[in-house]
Amino acid sequence: MEKIKLSSSLEDYLEAIYNILLHSEKVRAVDISRELNVSRASVTEALKKLDELDFVNYGRYETLSLTESGKKYAVEVLSKHNHIQDFFEKILGAEHEEACENACKIEHIISENILDRLVAFTEFTKLHPEKYNEFVQYYKERRNQ
Amino acid sequence: MEKIKLSSSLEDYLEAIYNILLHSEKVRAVDISRELNVSRASVTEALKKLDELDFVNYGRYETLSLTESGKKYAVEVLSKHNHIQDFFEKILGAEHEEACENACKIEHIISENILDRLVAFTEFTKLHPEKYNEFVQYYKERRNQ
DNA sequence: AATAATTGTAAGGTAAGCCTAACATTTTGT
DNA sequence: ACAAAATGTTAGGCTTACCTTACAATTATT
Numbered sequence A, B: 001m002e003k004i005k006l007s008s009s010l011e012d013y014l015e016a017i018y019n020i021l022l023h024s025e026k027v028r029a030v031d032i033s034r035e036l037n038v039s040r041a042s043v044t045e046a047l048k049k050l051d052e053l054d055f056v057n058y059g060r061y062e063t064l065s066l067t068e069s070g071k072k073y074a075v076e077v078l079s080k081h082n083h084i085q086d087f088f089e090k091i092l093g094a095e096h097e098e099a100c101e102n103a104c105k106i107e108h109i110i111s112e113n114i115l116d117r118l119v120a121f122t123e124f125t126k127l128h129p130e131k132y133n134e135f136v137q138y139y140k141e142r143r144n145q
Numbered sequence C: 001a002a003t004a005a006t007t008g009t010a011a012g013g014t015a016a017g018c019c020t021a022a023c024a025t026t027t028t029g030t
Numbered sequence D: 001a002c003a004a005a006a007t008g009t010t011a012g013g014c015t016t017a018c019c020t021t022a023c024a025a026t027t028a029t030t
Helices: A008-022 A029-036 A040-052 A068-091 A096-106 A112-127 A135-143 B008-022 B029-036 B040-052 B068-091 B096-106 B112-127 B135-143
Strands: none
Touching: A008 A029, A008 A040, A008 A068, A029 A040, A068 A096, A068 A112, A068 B112, A096 B112, A112 B068, A112 B096, B008 B029, B008 B040, B008 B068, B029 B040, B068 B096, B068 B112
16 A cells, blocks of 8 residues: 655644644634634635545534544654654754744655654764764664664 | 745746856756756746746846846755755765755755754764764854854 | 757646635524 | 524635647757
8 A cells, every 4th residue: 555645735734633633522624724824615625635535534514533544644744743843942952933833844845764864863962962973873773773 | 125035946946047057158948947857838937937026037038047136046045955965964864865855845944043053053063073062052152153 | 051859938727725705504692 | 492603615716836739939950
């Protein structure tokens, strides 16, 4: 089974749905529209697409939910987001808001491999604040596990 | 005078023109179309827009050139690209190709401030490979100059 | 110089992603 | 229960950025 790559826009919708479900029972189109600053009409349109791709269970005026693959996809995007934001905030020292905004865009386009290296670098940096240049070796060994 | 922010796409066109002019006398639409993997028709369309915005001097069947602001804009984008690529390649140890591809996308969306911090971090890391955590202080001082 | 090949442009089409306005449905308040 | 408010949907439009096809202009070849 091919791994589908969604557009940045649809990834944002999935992510928003997941986030809303973290602190609510239900997701309403209007919640998503507020989260993403788009019209309710745009939300309906996006939900139809996500439903066709089997990432959400959607029906007119019905309760919306994520499918298993929708949940999985959302978690992946969110994980990317958090890793990128963490690097910007904790390593580069950027403000929370700015780190978040940048991560929101980069999460959709960064490659798996570079993200993996970035994560490893952040981890290592946190573990060994005094010397970072053992990182290269660390990364090599980490890859060979 | 407001600083115009071009779309990612138009930034790509400007960048391509600049790059071609680095090793050619003239830029042809077909060169741009090859560099960006788009049709010649799309190039014509983009050139009309860039001409209207006064980033290129363009006229039907005439020699194309960058205006001063076009050149300035292209240099800025290219500089962003190089900084990001440098971090991915030299610090994270990614392959040249992958570093370049990722930089090509991120250059259009990263914020000035985070890029500045990334650049400083890369510089510092190169200067002090043994201890990186003086970076925070370094960055502060660097900002106050 | 005439023809062939290349390059540039115009016209018309497509898809994604957004919008507003109007209408349908559901929920809320009295 | 019923009117008012909120929410969801549809229809129609817009913009960006692509495309293909056909034609125009330029450049290269013989």
